[in-house]
Structure formats: C-alpha cells, structure tokens
Amino acid sequence: MERIKSGIPGLDELIEGGFPIGSTTLLSGGTGTCKTIFSMQYIYNGALLYNEPGLFVTIEANAKNIAWNMQSFGWDVGQLQEERKINIYRMHLAPKKSFGDLVKEELSTITGIVKELGIKRIAVDSTTAFASLIDDPSTIRNILFKFGDGLKELDCTTVFTSETKSERNVFSAYGVEEFMADGLIMLYFTPPNRSIFVRKMRGTKHSKTVHPFEVTPKGIVIKPKEQVLWEAIK
Ligand SMILES: Nc1ncnc2c1ncn2[C@@H]1O[C@H](COP(=O)(O)OP(=O)(O)O)[C@@H](O)[C@H]1O
Ligand SMILES: [Mg+2]
Numbered sequence: 001m002e003r004i005k006s007g008i009p010g011l012d013e014l015i016e017g018g019f020p021i022g023s024t025t026l027l028s029g030g031t032g033t034c035k036t037i038f039s040m041q042y043i044y045n046g047a048l049l050y051n052e053p054g055l056f057v058t059i060e061a062n063a064k065n066i067a068w069n070m071q072s073f074g075w076d077v078g079q080l081q082e083e084r085k086i087n088i089y090r091m092h093l094a095p096k097k098s099f100g101d102l103v104k105e106e107l108s109t110i111t112g113i114v115k116e117l118g119i120k121r122i123a124v125d126s127t128t129a130f131a132s133l134i135d136d137p138s139t140i141r142n143i144l145f146k147f148g149d150g151l152k153e154l155d156c157t158t159v160f161t162s163e164t165k166s167e168r169n170v171f172s173a174y175g176v177e178e179f180m181a182d183g184l185i186m187l188y189f190t191p192p193n194r195s196i197f198v199r200k201m202r203g204t205k206h207s208k209t210v211h212p213f214e215v216t217p218k219g220i221v222i223k224p225k226e227q228v229l230w231e232a233i234k
Helices: 035-050 063-071 077-082 099-117 127-133 137-152
Strands: 024-029 054-058 086-090 121-125 157-163 183-190 193-201 211-216 219-222
Touching: 024 035, 024 137, 035 054, 035 063, 035 077, 035 086, 035 121, 035 157, 035 219, 054 063, 054 099, 063 077, 063 086, 077 086, 086 099, 099 137, 127 137, 127 157, 137 157
Parallel strands: 024 157, 024 183, 054 086, 054 121, 121 157
Antiparallel strands: 183 193, 193 211, 211 219
C-alpha cells in the first residue's frame, strides 16, 4: 500500500509509515485537544517537507485566523501560500438553499480547487460546525455522509476533524463520522497531559496503545516509544 507521510513527528512510526494514499482519517477529540493544530501541521509539513500542495478547508474560522495561527508556530506560510502549496478555503454554510444543494455546491468548489492546483492532501476543520445550522440529527448524518463520499472521490488523502465530548469512548459528535472514514485517531487532553490513540486505520497494522504528545513551539511532537495507560485518560 502506498502511503504519504503525515508530517506530524512521531506519528508515522505508529501507522506503518504514513496515511494510506487516498484514505480519509477522522481526527476526533474534545475541545482544546489540538485537532486544529494537527490539521494545520499536516498541510504545512506536507507542503514544506514533501512538496505536496495542500488544501485547508475551514468551516469555523476565517482564512486569516488560520494563517495567523500557523505563523504563531513560526511556520512560514506566506511563501508557501504564494506558491499555492498551501491553500486555505472557508466553506460558506449560509443556508440560503437546501443543505443538500449547499454541500453539492461546496464539494464542486473544492473539486475545482483540487484539480486546478493538483492538491494532494486536504484537511477539513471541523465537521462539527455543520450541525450548528441543522437541528435534525438524521439530516446532519445524511449531509456528513454526502460530504465524506464526495471527498473520497477526489483521490486526495484527507484528514477531517470532529469535536466530541471529552470522554474516552466517544468517537464522534454524531456517531456517524467514524463510519465514513478509513481511519480514526483520537486526541485527548487530561491536564496537564496530552495523548493520541490510533483507534482504527484500514489496511494498517497500527499501534494499539495510547502515546503522549506535546505542543512544542514548532508544533505537535508525538512520543511513539512512550505509552499512556488507558485508565489514565479522562
Ligand atoms: N503556539 C502554541 N504553543 C503551545 N501550545 C499551543 C500553541 N497554540 C495552541 N496551543 C495549545 O493547543 C491547544 C489546542 O489547540 P487547538 O488545535 O485549537 O484545539 P482544538 O482544535 O482541538 O480545539 C490550545 O488550547 C493551547 O493550549
Ligand atoms: Mg479547533
């Protein structure tokens, strides 16, 4: 199986060298567990270290905030943005039409960007924001599935985030995101400790234990040789 390096120091050792090319991975965790940093670093290092054009799709924040957030780690995003190796797109979720149409439209815009710029990796942060506009859980599920399916057809390697309750056994906000993904990575913050757990990854013999990680001034660094007890996570 062909893989791409995640760009998160320490992660690739846990997943046989990287994400399977063309796969989708759900990054799940409570608020403040570093979902956004992880997704930005995936795109940034993909562009910087592996010369792979990436697209950061933001649903919550605006594009400027994302760029600032990246710069707070000293990442030189400006140059890579100019070269169109890093691209930030904010989805427009104003419900002027039916949600089905909206998702179709956004997917077609994203597809256009992917084709035009030869995008190889995508991050979508965060799918939980879909729900702020929709009350009915079955409609949310339906839309998430459509969106996930659309992304799978793009031949990109995709990471998308979902904000859950900070509980060990809650894997996604709507109970469906984990089924639309090939991989599921959980992030935990049990103050003062942060940890990461690869819950599933199709076609991959991945680590079965929880590993600590830190947010350094340069970004996330995972410690693949250290373990955290499952019981220690709250
Ligand atoms: N430059 C930084 N240096 C160290 N820690 C940081 C830095 N920026 C953010 N953090 C920490 O990372 C946390 C998680 O950030 P974020 O990725 O936005 O979480 P999430 O998207 O999961 O809600 C922040 O709440 C903060 O504690
Ligand atoms: Mg976030």
